[in-house]
Amino acid sequence: MQIKSKLPRVGTTIFTVMSGLANQVGAINLSQGFPNFNPSDRLQQLVYEHMQRGDNQYSPMPGLLPLRERIAEKMERAYGRPLDPDTEITITAGGTQAIFCAIAAFVHPGDEVILIEPCYDSYRPSVETVGGTAVPYALSAPDYRIDWAAVGRLVTPRTRMLCINTPNNPTGTLLREADMLAISRLLKNTDILVMSDEVYEHLIFDSEPHASALRYPELYERSLCIYSFGKTYHNTGWKTGYCIAPPELTREFRKVHQFNVFSANHPMQAAFADFMADPAKYLGLPEFYQRKRDVFQQAMANTRFRAVPCSGTYFQLYDYSRISAEPDLDFCKRLTTEFGVAAIPVSSFFSNGRDDKVVRFCFAKTEDMLERAGELLARV
Numbered sequence: 388m389q390i391k392s393k394l395p396r397v398g399t400t401i402f403t404v405m406s407g408l409a410n411q412v413g414a415i416n417l418s419q420g421f422p423n424f425n426p427s428d429r430l431q432q433l434v435y436e437h438m439q440r441g442d443n444q445y446s447p448m449p450g451l452l453p454l455r456e457r458i459a460e461k462m463e464r465a466y467g468r469p470l471d472p473d474t475e476i477t478i479t480a481g482g483t484q485a486i487f488c489a490i491a492a493f494v495h496p497g498d499e500v501i502l503i504e505p506c507y508d509s510y511r512p513s514v515e516t517v518g519g520t521a522v523p524y525a526l527s528a529p530d531y532r533i534d535w536a537a538v539g540r541l542v543t544p545r546t547r548m549l550c551i552n553t554p555n556n557p558t559g560t561l562l563r564e565a566d567m568l569a570i571s572r573l574l575k576n577t578d579i580l581v582m583s584d585e586v587y588e589h590l591i592f593d594s595e596p597h598a599s600a601l602r603y604p605e606l607y608e609r610s611l612c613i614y615s616f617g618k619t620y621h622n623t624g625w626k627t628g629y630c631i632a633p634p635e636l637t638r639e640f641r642k643v644h645q646f647n648v649f650s651a652n653h654p655m656q657a658a659f660a661d662f663m664a665d666p667a668k669y670l671g672l673p674e675f676y677q678r679k680r681d682v683f684q685q686a687m688a689n690t691r692f693r694a695v696p697c698s699g700t701y702f703q704l705y706d707y708s709r710i711s712a713e714p715d716l717d718f719c720k721r722l723t724t725e726f727g728v729a730a731i732p733v734s735s736f737f738s739n740g741r742d743d744k745v746v747r748f749c750f751a752k753t754e755d756m757l758e759r760a761g762e763l764l765a766r767v
């Protein structure tokens with residue numbers, strides 16, 4: 388039997404590969420992005436209470452209404468946009484599933500999707516699964532600055548979507564107001580949609596605001612904005628997120644979502660709805676993660692790695708060109724097996740595997756683990 392792969396160049400994701408290797412050799416795992424600490428006890432307790440109360444069957448397809456109402460309140464407070472929970476918010480089985488549905492609902496075979504690279508590794512396979520073509524625009528370290536005129540030159544009559552991500556995984560950079568206005572101008576009078584991946588919305592440092600697509604009316608009109616509870620409440624394994632989009636876009640999004648997962652975890656949604664009534668539960672996040680970034684940078688100060696500036700997310704890039712010329716994947720594997728710290732090679736975030744000798748560390752970890760990682764990496 389001949390199997391005709393839809394993704395012939397795709398293997399197992401780098402997150403699974405590196406976490407697997409880290410577990411196998413007992414290394415500190417700073418590769419795949421997830422916290423090594425638990426979500427709030429109260430939140431866990433709420434999940435259990437809802438399970439006991441009987442919230443164990445399917446939730447409504449778009450998600451529990453009380454949760455969508457809490458999200459609408461939060462977004463209006465944070466970004467000044469009133470939202471209709473009925474027609475603009477859909478709860479998903481995590482950010483990655485929302486990204487897939489946002490792409491699958493709108494990208495037709497032969498359509499082009501502009502990706503700004505380095506970018507999260509699910510974007511391109513999502514585009515290709517539905518027969519689209521990814522058109523990458525590659526940025527360079529250390530500032531990864533975007534020239535929107537150059538992005539504009541990639542637009543063709545087949546362009547269906549532009550994928551943006553702020554704060555950015557893996558670079559730790561932000562899109563700012565000028566970027567969002569430039570995107571609005573660039574796409575004005577076109578039918579091009581925007582997939583705005585904002586899953587790290589609360590992980591922004593040095594008191595900067597989050598330039599959400601929700602803040603810009605002309606941009607929001609054409610946007611599917613993606614969020615993640617996992618990043619905000621320290622429970623990436625609960626796989627719960629959401630998509631916010633204007634009613635016409637949400638209608639199409641849900642057509643795909645309903646036949647992809649139908650609905651997300653019911654007891655988790657019910658617990659989040661209760662928990663979100665208190666904004667204090669997420670408003671402290673920038674300081675919480677900024678401190679971790681600083682502790683990690685401090686722990687790395689005695690190493691030969693060179694830090695790339697990090698303004699957001701829980702990822703910190705380091706240039707290792709002073710240490711080695713080996714390919715970044717080999718270097719990451721060697722760091723894991725010989726030095727006991729796992730990282731992600733940034734070449735995995737480029738379509739063409741470009742290797743700038745930069746690796747990504749996740750600092751969503753307890754301070755003792757970050758300090759220990761710094762000690763181990765000082766030996767490299």
Ligand code: GLN
Nearest residue numbers: 402403418419420421556
């Ligand atoms: N978003 C997280 C990361 O970039 C993990 C994603 C995953 O494991 N699929 O590390």
